[in-house]
Amino acid sequence: MNDDLQSRLNRFRFLALVSGVIGIVLCVVGAFINTQRFFISYLFGYLFWLGLALGCFAVSMIHHLTGGRWGQVTRRFQEAGFMTLPVMALLFVPIFFGLKHLYPWAQPVKVAADTILQHKHAYINPSLFIMRAIFFFIIWIVMAFLLRKWSLQQDKTTDVTPTRRLRTLSGVGIVIYALTVTFAYIDWVMSIEADWYSTMFPVIICIGQILTAYAFSIMVLTYFSKYQPISETVTTTQFHHLGNLLLTFVMFWTYISFGQLLIIWSGNLPHEISWYLHRIAGNWKVIVWFLFLFHFFLPFFSLLFRPTKQHPRTLVKLAAIVFVAHMVDVYWMIAPSFYPTGIHLSWMDFAAPIGVGGIWIAIFIYNLKGPLLIPQNDPRVEYSLAHGK
Amino acid sequence: MADVVTNKTISPAAPKHAPSHTVANIKVVAPPAELAREPLVGNQRSIGWISDAIAGVAEGKTPMWWWMAFVPSVILMTTCFTMIVYLVSVGVGVWGPGHPVMWGWAIINFVWWIGIGHAGTLISAILFLLRQKWRTSINRAAEAMTIFAVMCAGIFPLIHIGRVWLGWWLFPIPNSNGIWPQFRSPLMWDVFAVSTYFTVSLLFWYMGLIPDLAVMRDRAKTTIRKFAYGLFSLGWTGSNRHWSNYEKAYLILAGLSTPLVLSVHSIVSMDFSVSQLPGWHTTIFPPYFVAGAVFSGFGMVLTLLVPLRRLLKLEDIITVRHVELMCKVTLATGSIVGYAYAMEFFIAWYSGNPYERYAFINRAVGHYAWGYWIMIGCNVITPQLFWFKKIRQNMMIVFILSIFVNIGMWFERFVIVVISLHRDFLPSNWGFFRPTWVDILTYLGTFGLFFTFFLLFLRFVPIIAIGEVKAVTPQADPHHPLGGAKEGGHH
Numbered sequence: 013m014n015d016d017l018q019s020r021l022n023r024f025r026f027l028a029l030v031s032g033v034i035g036i037v038l039c040v041v042g043a044f045i046n047t048q049r050f051f052i053s054y055l056f057g058y059l060f061w062l063g064l065a066l067g068c069f070a071v072s073m074i075h076h077l078t079g080g081r082w083g084q085v086t087r088r089f090q091e092a093g094f095m096t097l098p099v100m101a102l103l104f105v106p107i108f109f110g111l112k113h114l115y116p117w118a119q120p121v122k123v124a125a126d127t128i129l130q131h132k133h134a135y136i137n138p139s140l141f142i143m144r145a146i147f148f149f150i151i152w153i154v155m156a157f158l159l160r161k162w163s164l165q166q167d168k169t170t171d172v173t174p175t176r177r178l179r180t181l182s183g184v185g186i187v188i189y190a191l192t193v194t195f196a197y198i199d200w201v202m203s204i205e206a207d208w209y210s211t212m213f214p215v216i217i218c219i220g221q222i223l224t225a226y227a228f229s230i231m232v233l234t235y236f237s238k239y240q241p242i243s244e245t246v247t248t249t250q251f252h253h254l255g256n257l258l259l260t261f262v263m264f265w266t267y268i269s270f271g272q273l274l275i276i277w278s279g280n281l282p283h284e285i286s287w288y289l290h291r292i293a294g295n296w297k298v299i300v301w302f303l304f305l306f307h308f309f310l311p312f313f314s315l316l317f318r319p320t321k322q323h324p325r326t327l328v329k330l331a332a333i334v335f336v337a338h339m340v341d342v343y344w345m346i347a348p349s350f351y352p353t354g355i356h357l358s359w360m361d362f363a364a365p366i367g368v369g370g371i372w373i374a375i376f377i378y379n380l381k382g383p384l385l386i387p388q389n390d391p392r393v394e395y396s397l398a399h400g401k
Numbered sequence: 402m403a404d405v406v407t408n409k410t411i412s413p414a415a416p417k418h419a420p421s422h423t424v425a426n427i428k429v430v431a432p433p434a435e436l437a438r439e440p441l442v443g444n445q446r447s448i449g450w451i452s453d454a455i456a457g458v459a460e461g462k463t464p465m466w467w468w469m470a471f472v473p474s475v476i477l478m479t480t481c482f483t484m485i486v487y488l489v490s491v492g493v494g495v496w497g498p499g500h501p502v503m504w505g506w507a508i509i510n511f512v513w514w515i516g517i518g519h520a521g522t523l524i525s526a527i528l529f530l531l532r533q534k535w536r537t538s539i540n541r542a543a544e545a546m547t548i549f550a551v552m553c554a555g556i557f558p559l560i561h562i563g564r565v566w567l568g569w570w571l572f573p574i575p576n577s578n579g580i581w582p583q584f585r586s587p588l589m590w591d592v593f594a595v596s597t598y599f600t601v602s603l604l605f606w607y608m609g610l611i612p613d614l615a616v617m618r619d620r621a622k623t624t625i626r627k628f629a630y631g632l633f634s635l636g637w638t639g640s641n642r643h644w645s646n647y648e649k650a651y652l653i654l655a656g657l658s659t660p661l662v663l664s665v666h667s668i669v670s671m672d673f674s675v676s677q678l679p680g681w682h683t684t685i686f687p688p689y690f691v692a693g694a695v696f697s698g699f700g701m702v703l704t705l706l707v708p709l710r711r712l713l714k715l716e717d718i719i720t721v722r723h724v725e726l727m728c729k730v731t732l733a734t735g736s737i738v739g740y741a742y743a744m745e746f747f748i749a750w751y752s753g754n755p756y757e758r759y760a761f762i763n764r765a766v767g768h769y770a771w772g773y774w775i776m777i778g779c780n781v782i783t784p785q786l787f788w789f790k791k792i793r794q795n796m797m798i799v800f801i802l803s804i805f806v807n808i809g810m811w812f813e814r815f816v817i818v819v820i821s822l823h824r825d826f827l828p829s830n831w832g833f834f835r836p837t838w839v840d841i842l843t844y845l846g847t848f849g850l851f852f853t854f855f856l857l858f859l860r861f862v863p864i865i866a867i868g869e870v871k872a873v874t875p876q877a878d879p880h881h882p883l884g885g886a887k888e889g890g891h892h
Contacts, residue, residue: 128753135751183788190740198751209752211685211744256530267663271687278675279682283754 017239018381025377032370038363049358051110052350057364058107059200060224060342061372062100063217067225068093069156070189070218076159076182082253085246086229087387089236091163092379093225094156096372101149103368107200108145111138116206128207128283141199148196155185167388175390193218204349205290207283212272219268223261224338230254230331234324241386248322255321258331262315266308291344294354299344306337339365441535441873443717448871451718455613455865456620458713466712467856474852481846484839485560493563495839502822502834507561509814510844512669513697514554514851515595516690516810518602519662520698521547525605526658529651535726537869538719541613542709543702544606545862549854550701551599553847558591587671594668598661605654611637612647613863663687666694673817679760680821683748689741693810696734696784699727700806705855707800709864718865721794728793731806735784738813742781756826768833769820772812779809 043050068090075083075090111118116129117136123129158181166174194214202213233254236242276284292300311330314320321327343361350356442451488495498505521543528536559568571592573582582589615637618630637643670690673681703724710719749761764773783805786792793799824831858864871877 131753132751187736194740194744207753209748211683211741211748212688213684214744215685215688267667268688271667272684275671275674275682275684275686278671279677281677281682283752 014240017236021377021381025374028370028373028377030370032367032372032374035363035365035367035370037367039360039367042358042360042363046358046360047110048113048350050360050364051107051113052347053358053360053364054106054110054368055114055200056343056346056361057366057368058100058103059346060339060365061096061368062104063221063338063342064224064228064372065094065096065100066152066189066193067221067223068228069097069152069159070186070222071225071229072159073182073185073189074222076178077186080253082250082257084387084390085242085250086233086254087163088380088383088385089229089232090225091160092376093228094152095160095379096375097149097153097156099371099375101153103371104145104149108142111141115141115203117203122206126206132203136199136203144195144199148192151188151192155181155188159185163387164383166390167384170389172391190218193221201345204346205287208287210272210276210284210287212268212275216265216268216272219261219265220338220341223258223265224335226254226258226261227331227335227338230258231328231335234328234331236385237324241384245386248324251324251327252318252321255315255327255330258327258334259312259315259321262308262311262334266312290348290352293348293352296344296348296355299340299355303337303341303344306333307341311337439720439722440875441538441720441722442870443720445875446717448874448876451870451874452616452620452867454715454718455863455867455870456616458715458859458864459617459861460620463860464712467860470852471856474849474856477846477849478853479846479849480842481556481850484843484846485556488560488839488843489565493561495837496561497834497836497840499832499834501825501830501832502819504818504822505834506836506840506844507557508672509811509818510847511554511557512814513811514550514557514847515598515669516666516694516697517701517807518547518550518554518598518698519666519691519694520702521545521550522598522602522658522662523695523698524702525609526655527662529655530659534873535723537866537873538723539702539706539727539865540869541606541609541862541866542706542858542864543698544602544609545855545858545864546698546701546705547602548599548606549851549858551595551602552854553851555595555599556847556850558588558595587668587675590668591672594661594665598665601654601658601661605658608647608650608654609866609869610862611635612639612644612868613866615639616867617863662695663691666690673821678821678825679749679754679756680764680817683745685741685744689738692734692737692741693780693813696731696738696780697806697810699731699734700803700810703727703731703799703803704807707796707803709859711796713859713864715865718870721796724796724799725790725793728787728799731803732784732787735780735787735806739781739784742777759824760821763824764816764820767820767824769816769823772815772820776809776812776816779805780813783809 039050039054042053072083072087072090072094075087107114116122116126117132118138118141123133159178162174162178162181166178194217197214197217201217202208202210230251233242233246233250237246273288276288279285290296311334314326314330319326320330347356347361446454496505496507498507521540524536524543525540528540559565562568562571570580571582571589573584575581582592611634614630614634618627618634621627621630667687667690670686674683674686676682706719706727707724710716746761749757752758764770783802786798786802792802819834823834
């Protein structure tokens with residue numbers, strides 16, 4: 013890494029850290045002013061950035077399994093992304109103190125009045141919620157450390173053992189990722205609405221995370237492509253492939269989101285439709301239109317064209333749009349449950365994502381600075397470089 | 402076969418120690434042996450050999466085994482048509498469905514066959530867009546399978562309407578009664594989805610065939626063959642401009658086919674999921690049906706190609722690596738299907754809805770529990786065996802497991818259709834379902850239809866895309882020692 017980039021990153025990290033700390037301090041102040049409001053905003057801000065970390069986790073495993081030139085130049089970014097998981101685990105702790113502000117099943121009065129909550133109580137109650145969350149984080153962190161460790165080991169040796177280990181772990185890991193995220197997000201998001209359920213919902217979460225990770229990778233890669241050593245390696249091909257992947261996951265997100273809507277709309281059953289009724293009530297409709305335009309319409313139609321994907325400058329704008337749109341999507345999944353009549357913004361809705369995000373980005377940059385930015389000795393990477401141009 | 406001789410003088414296709422050079426400050430060497438990819442065409446077969454081997458299948462004397470397969474297939478196909486005539490002349494009452502299971506084998510068979518078709522479209526369209534070169538050895542046969550499977554599937558919805566002669570009412574034609582189809586019904590969308598699917602698949606398949614039909618024309622020894630292949634190869638000369646247009650058209654058709662992989666089976670899944678019936682109404686249905694369709698399709702591709710590669714001596718073109726990769730796709734899609742089963746079950750409990758819960762408990766321990774456990778055994782356990790390389794490389798085991806996949810996916814539709822319908826909300830509305838001999842013979846008959854067409858395809862059309870396979874050989878790569886304008890490059 014050259015000095016110019018190094019000093020820029022240092023400055024960036026400092027800025028991120030400062031805004032992160034300010035955001036967190038503001039959140040703490042907010043928690044004393046309006047406790048429930050703080051937890052809602054914090055859950056939103058936290059889950060968005062956790063989703064990015066988990067998305068990086070999934071994408072790096074996808075790459076270990078499938079190969080492809082796009083992954084070799086972005087792998088270190090994804091690793092730096094999922095290596096935020098230990099700190100993200102610590103940042104989850106505040107949520108343990110806000111269960112009764114967030115979840116109906118944690119409020120004895122509501123449980124007493126609702127037979128469905130009583131039925132679910134054996135599975136979803138404060139102590140099991142906490143235990144499961146700890147369990148999921150342990151699995152994620154152990155796997156993240158192994159993925160990182162072997163990837164860095166491969167830098168130092170031409171022996172292929174680390175790569176083979178990475179592939180084996182990723183095969184099992186992608187299954188574990190799907191299962192853990194499924195049950196984690198049933199606890200953390202689906203259970204916010206007491207009676208609501210949808211088998212598609214965890215899939216929408218997973219795809220959203222992977223989509224965010226691709227958008228993020230494109231943004232970081234574009235920035236780094238101005239500096240050595242990435243500037244010497246990256247070509248339009250990698251951007252083209254990443255653009256295609258972004259398009260694929262934009263389509264996939266739209267497909268499953270629309271599928272869920274269509275099936276619930278046509279069934280029109282009270283326990284199911286209420287989720288959407290809360291999310292289209294009053295000026296929440298503005299958010300729906302926003303998501304339609306920027307989570308689907310604009311990126312979809314722009315990314316269909318090859319020049320868009322081969323031009324990093326255009327591609328990065330679309331990636332940024334998708335990134336922001338997904339943040340709004342996470343907000344839309346959480347906040348309307350508490351404000352089912354319309355948007356109810358608070359300054360904490362900005363403080364929380366900035367606070368968590370600042371810290372996330374500071375750790376991300378810290379993780380980038382150690383190892384070489386382009387993984388070395390990966391047999392398939394070298395093969396693809398030699399034969400792929 | 403002429404250039405086998407020249408090959409002897411050429412260095413191996415993947416040199417063990419490629420000279421290391423530097424690209425962007427990184428030392429570049431060939432991958433170590435264990436990570437090197439097996440070549441897509443085995444034994445360094447030459448371009449001439451590829452043409453001979455593939456075209457040879459459709460030339461020469463008809464082998465005995467072909468007749469032994471063809472005659473029973475035609476008999477079965479005739480049975481299918483006889484059953485249809487019987488059904489149309491007597492009425493749909495000759496089938497098993499009745500209250501409360503108003504949808505029986507007809508819809509099961511429809512969904513089963515159409516699901517099988519999805520592997521062909523996935524291979525030809527999505528794997529093309531993903532630049533998966535291994536698809537070239539299997540896409541032609543898989544696309545043919547798609548077309549014949551969709552034909553088998555299409556029979557059932559058409560004849561189950563009862564009065565077949567009014568089938569055209571399904572199309573939005575303003576007829577004299579002023580009756581319009583119900584556009585909000587997924588059954589209506591099915592009509593458009595399936596007919597589009599068939600049309601695009603057929604076009605895609607035929608377009609891909611044109612250069613190979615020209616090869617057949619040029620090799621033909623009789624006037625009739627020359628004329629017939631000449632007619633269908635549309636004057637293909639293999640000129641640069643022809644290939645350029647061909648590649649563009651291929652990309653466009655691949656792009657058009659890609660959404661069809663998702664849309665057709667998503668809409669089929671909505672036939673069930675837009676209702677309110679427990680076991681049908683669940684949001685994961687569209688992607689779960691698509692994964693199941695691809696799963697069953699790859700099962701059928703394996704069932705067909707594993708024995709065929711041996712019978713037709715095409716092991717160097719459809720290599721063990723190809724079979725392994727197909728097993729991996731089966732593993733991935735089978736795992737998604739397993740995930741969906743688990744989610745349905747968990748959410749049925751989580752929902753706290755007694756009807757949902759009952760529907761799933763009834764699947765596992767009710768009257769038709771055997772169907773459910775066959776489904777779990779075949780669809781959840783079978784694909785998990787493909788984690789092991791030893792199993793993926795054992796052709797006999799792969800063949801047997803692929804048949805389990807086919808069986809399992811038929812039972813999945815049986816579970817969804819029959820078990821969900823036979824006990825819904827009201828116990829007074831419960832009942833049983835039993836297929837009649839007409840049901841069984843019609844279904845068996847569609848195998849006859851499928852195999853008759855598939856066997857004819859084997860005998861008359863190159864079953865592997867000759868031109869595409871050649872394009873992934875080392876000879877086609879100008880940077881390869883074997884390729885470009887060097888030895889072996891002048892064919």
